[in-house]
Amino acid sequence: MNTKATLLTIGDEILIGQIVDTNSAFIAKELNKIGIDVEEIISVKDEQQHIIEAFQRGINKSDIVIVTGGLGPTKDDKTKAALCQFLDCKLVREPKILENIVQLFASRGYGKELNSLNQDQALIPEKSTFIQNKFGTAPCLWTEIEDKIIINLPGVPFEMKGLIRDEIIPQLQNRYNSDLIIHRDILVSGIPESDLAILLEDWENKLPSFIHLAYLPNRTSIDLRFTATGKDEVILKETIQQEIEKFKNIAGQFLVSENSGSVQQVIGDILREKRLTISTAESCTGGMIASMLTSVSGSSAYYFGTIVSYDTSVKINVLNVDEKAIEEFTVVSEQVAEQMAKGVKNVLNTNIAISTTGVAGPNRGEDKNDVGTVWISVTNGNTISNKRYFYPFLDREDFIKIVSTNALNDAVKFIQENY
Amino acid sequence: MNTKATLLTIGDEILIGQIVDTNSAFIAKELNKIGIDVEEIISVKDEQQHIIEAFQRGINKSDIVIVTGGLGPTKDDKTKAALCQFLDCKLVREPKILENIVQLFASRGYGKELNSLNQDQALIPEKSTFIQNKFGTAPCLWTEIEDKIIINLPGVPFEMKGLIRDEIIPQLQNRYNSDLIIHRDILVSGIPESDLAILLEDWENKLPSFIHLAYLPNRTSIDLRFTATGKDEVILKETIQQEIEKFKNIAGQFLVSENSGSVQQVIGDILREKRLTISTAESCTGGMIASMLTSVSGSSAYYFGTIVSYDTSVKINVLNVDEKAIEEFTVVSEQVAEQMAKGVKNVLNTNIAISTTGVAGPNRGEDKNDVGTVWISVTNGNTISNKRYFYPFLDREDFIKIVSTNALNDAVKFIQENY
Numbered sequence: 001m002n003t004k005a006t007l008l009t010i011g012d013e014i015l016i017g018q019i020v021d022t023n024s025a026f027i028a029k030e031l032n033k034i035g036i037d038v039e040e041i042i043s044v045k046d047e048q049q050h051i052i053e054a055f056q057r058g059i060n061k062s063d064i065v066i067v068t069g070g071l072g073p074t075k076d077d078k079t080k081a082a083l084c085q086f087l088d089c090k091l092v093r094e095p096k097i098l099e100n101i102v103q104l105f106a107s108r109g110y111g112k113e114l115n116s117l118n119q120d121q122a123l124i125p126e127k128s129t130f131i132q133n134k135f136g137t138a139p140c141l142w143t144e145i146e147d148k149i150i151i152n153l154p155g156v157p158f159e160m161k162g163l164i165r166d167e168i169i170p171q172l173q174n175r176y177n178s179d180l181i182i183h184r185d186i187l188v189s190g191i192p193e194s195d196l197a198i199l200l201e202d203w204e205n206k207l208p209s210f211i212h213l214a215y216l217p218n219r220t221s222i223d224l225r226f227t228a229t230g231k232d233e234v235i236l237k238e239t240i241q242q243e244i245e246k247f248k249n250i251a252g253q254f255l256v257s258e259n260s261g262s263v264q265q266v267i268g269d270i271l272r273e274k275r276l277t278i279s280t281a282e283s284c285t286g287g288m289i290a291s292m293l294t295s296v297s298g299s300s301a302y303y304f305g306t307i308v309s310y311d312t313s314v315k316i317n318v319l320n321v322d323e324k325a326i327e328e329f330t331v332v333s334e335q336v337a338e339q340m341a342k343g344v345k346n347v348l349n350t351n352i353a354i355s356t357t358g359v360a361g362p363n364r365g366e367d368k369n370d371v372g373t374v375w376i377s378v379t380n381g382n383t384i385s386n387k388r389y390f391y392p393f394l395d396r397e398d399f400i401k402i403v404s405t406n407a408l409n410d411a412v413k414f415i416q417e418n419y
Numbered sequence: 420m421n422t423k424a425t426l427l428t429i430g431d432e433i434l435i436g437q438i439v440d441t442n443s444a445f446i447a448k449e450l451n452k453i454g455i456d457v458e459e460i461i462s463v464k465d466e467q468q469h470i471i472e473a474f475q476r477g478i479n480k481s482d483i484v485i486v487t488g489g490l491g492p493t494k495d496d497k498t499k500a501a502l503c504q505f506l507d508c509k510l511v512r513e514p515k516i517l518e519n520i521v522q523l524f525a526s527r528g529y530g531k532e533l534n535s536l537n538q539d540q541a542l543i544p545e546k547s548t549f550i551q552n553k554f555g556t557a558p559c560l561w562t563e564i565e566d567k568i569i570i571n572l573p574g575v576p577f578e579m580k581g582l583i584r585d586e587i588i589p590q591l592q593n594r595y596n597s598d599l600i601i602h603r604d605i606l607v608s609g610i611p612e613s614d615l616a617i618l619l620e621d622w623e624n625k626l627p628s629f630i631h632l633a634y635l636p637n638r639t640s641i642d643l644r645f646t647a648t649g650k651d652e653v654i655l656k657e658t659i660q661q662e663i664e665k666f667k668n669i670a671g672q673f674l675v676s677e678n679s680g681s682v683q684q685v686i687g688d689i690l691r692e693k694r695l696t697i698s699t700a701e702s703c704t705g706g707m708i709a710s711m712l713t714s715v716s717g718s719s720a721y722y723f724g725t726i727v728s729y730d731t732s733v734k735i736n737v738l739n740v741d742e743k744a745i746e747e748f749t750v751v752s753e754q755v756a757e758q759m760a761k762g763v764k765n766v767l768n769t770n771i772a773i774s775t776t777g778v779a780g781p782n783r784g785e786d787k788n789d790v791g792t793v794w795i796s797v798t799n800g801n802t803i804s805n806k807r808y809f810y811p812f813l814d815r816e817d818f819i820k821i822v823s824t825n826a827l828n829d830a831v832k833f834i835q836e837n838y
Contacts, residue, residue, distance in 0.1 A: 286713025294705025
């Protein structure tokens with residue numbers, strides 16, 4: 001039986017949808033690696049009674065409650081008061097926290113007197129201990145309640161991440177000796193999810209009991225996730241590999257990558273293996289493909305750069321797209337996409353180039369192309385692949401994301417077919 | 420008393436941190452606009468008992484429970500079974516759902532026989548009604564339990580968004596006549612959060628009872644969020660404006676923008692107002708600044724494009740950076756940043772240009788610059804602003820995000836000082 005955790009995020013801005021809670025995914029992933037199961041993720045408002053009730057719920061359901069947010073110095077931060085009430089104890093002043101704040105301000109060049117709100121950040125519940133936060137002014141609080149733990153962290157992502165990695169994970173790993181949890185995703189394409197499930201049914205039913213399979217469908221592909229739980233990392237990984245071999249005998253023709261995760265990682269592995277370089281010319285995706293590719297550490301080995309030609313003049317002057325082609329076919333056309341890809345390949349001097357041109361909306365482009373239309377080209381100078389997609393129902397953000405993902409998927413296919 | 424909602428997200432992939440729950444923020448924002456308060460957001464695993472318990476919790480705490488995920492056709496999707504058990508009823512087949520699936524497959528060019536798992540997507544709990552999903556195969560389920568409602572939506576973001584916008588929001592708006600909730604953020608910089616809170620204390624205490632103020636600190640600035648609740652949109656907005664005028668009398672020198680939200684919106688408003696155009700040359704930010712700028716609809720009016728020079732050859736050949744400057748000062752230097760900004764301004768022919776060059780890590784750059792070092796330049800041809808930042812503690816993702824935000828903040832300041 002694995003150790004269980006509840007994650008609790010506090011802050012009105014989450015409940016009104018102003019910010020997305022990315023902290024929980026980060027913490028869940030780190031806990032998962034050391035075999036701690038996240039049972040539930042809860043977000044509540046900056047209201048004392050809500051917070052107290054969520055503490056109680058977390059303690060009832062799990063061994064560890066990790067709380068982020070609400071530790072700041074201002075009025076709308078209620079977590080510390082809630083924790084005091086929950087623990088039925090008073091606040092005490094910890095001089096070492098003040099010293100940390102003074103140092104931190106000095107290193108930032110403030111050198112100012114601490115005001116009363118800064119002073120109050122050194123107050124912690126009497127029943128809690130603290131872990132110094134070298135990234136910010138709010139300390140991490142650690143509270144033991146019989147055999148359970150409540151850990152309070154600041155909500156600012158980089159402070160929270162530093163504390164989780166440097167302090168919390170090592171301490172929890174030391175304390176619990178839980179089963180390891182290993183995940184591995186493979187990427188499958190060209191078959192609907194339900195057909196795949198039927199094809200795999202017999203094999204899936206015979207999987208060892210410590211291996212669990214999940215289908216994570218994307219728009220144009222499916223991630224199959226193997227999850228293995230146990231004590232011996234080597235055995236877990238080997239057993240997953242054996243099951244992937246069995247999978248290949250049944251449905252190998254649909255396998256795109258044995259190590260999925262994200263298409264930017266998949267294409268990075270392929271480009272590195274085949275010693276190819278790539279560049280991009282982006283119009284409607286506005287730099288998202290570049291952002292995805294450069295999110296992978298080490299991508300400078302194969303990715304040379306992008307030219308985002310948001311203004312038509314850039315297509316003509318920098319990418320050398322023929323002005324007449326734009327007049328005749330409009331900027332959102334097969335001809336212009338093709339010339340953009342060829343242009344950036346020449347200007348940036350890479351083996352392969354990808355281009356996108358389309359109408360992200362919500363307004364129609366200057367040439368009255370329908371919102372949702374997009375052309376994607378991939379070329380290596382000799383061969384060219386041009387594809388048209390049409391996504392009339394997507395909002396701007398999703399359109400850009402899906403087109404960018406498709407462009408990278410098209411490039412993966414192009415490389416597999418031509419190299 | 421506003422109508423209350425609980426959002427429930429179902430899926431193992433969230434609890435292991437593989438994906439970030441972005442659905443909840445979208446739904447919360449849409450509900451908020453029509454005056455429905457989100458009380459709590461919960462994420463639970465694909466386990467029937469967990470799901471049932473979360474249904475019960477949502478029903479106890481709120482009027483509406485909106486559930487996403489777990490409606491797919493495969494084994495690991497448990498939501499429908501859980502709903503049946505919770506409602507104590509059986510599944511019935513709805514032929515109209517099948518017709519929708521057949522149409523959808525035809526429009527995607529599948530034209531294939533429906534397999535047994537597709538057929539089962541037409542099964543819904545006897546006590547529920549359904550809303551056709553024109554974006555995918557899983558229908559939306561609508562279940563009334565006395566005066567409460569449970570709404571089940573597919574977890575795929577674009578399907579969920581379409582259903583929320585086209586179907587759910589209009590129906591809920593029609594049914595509840597809740598108070599409107601209006602938010603407005605202003606952007607403040609140059610004063611620590613705690614000093615600002617003390618400066619504003621008297622004014623904050625005298626705010627009308629239907630206006631609430633929240634401090635949302637970022638790394639280099641603070642968003643002040645006004646939230647007004649009531650029946651009359653005009654009065655709410657006017658009262659917020661009056662309070663902002665009072666704020667300006669107290670702390671006007673720290674006000675960066677009266678309409679915050681995001682720096683890409685702020686800079687867009689300023690560029691449009693001053694009729695200026697802008698381009699970017701990105702190295703370590705890898706296209707993120709371009710992505711942020713183009714995420715704003717209508718940005719093509721002022722944003723011409725970016726050149727991401729991930730490979731040094733692109734800096735030299737496309738941006739015309741002097742090779743000797745790179746040799747003498749390294750790619751991460753004031754000199755190179757400045758030449759990149761001047762280069763892209765000339766090549767893309769804009770009024771203003773921004774450049775970034777730095778080491779995102781986790782590995783040191785080729786020139787042994789410390790991880791976390793970055794130079795940002797902003798120029799209009801006559802004046803140039805070069806700034807060095809150092810973020811040694813950030814991971815790659817946060818580094819890129821913070822540097823991109825800083826670059827846009829620097830550009831806002833540059834424009835305010837020079838135009």
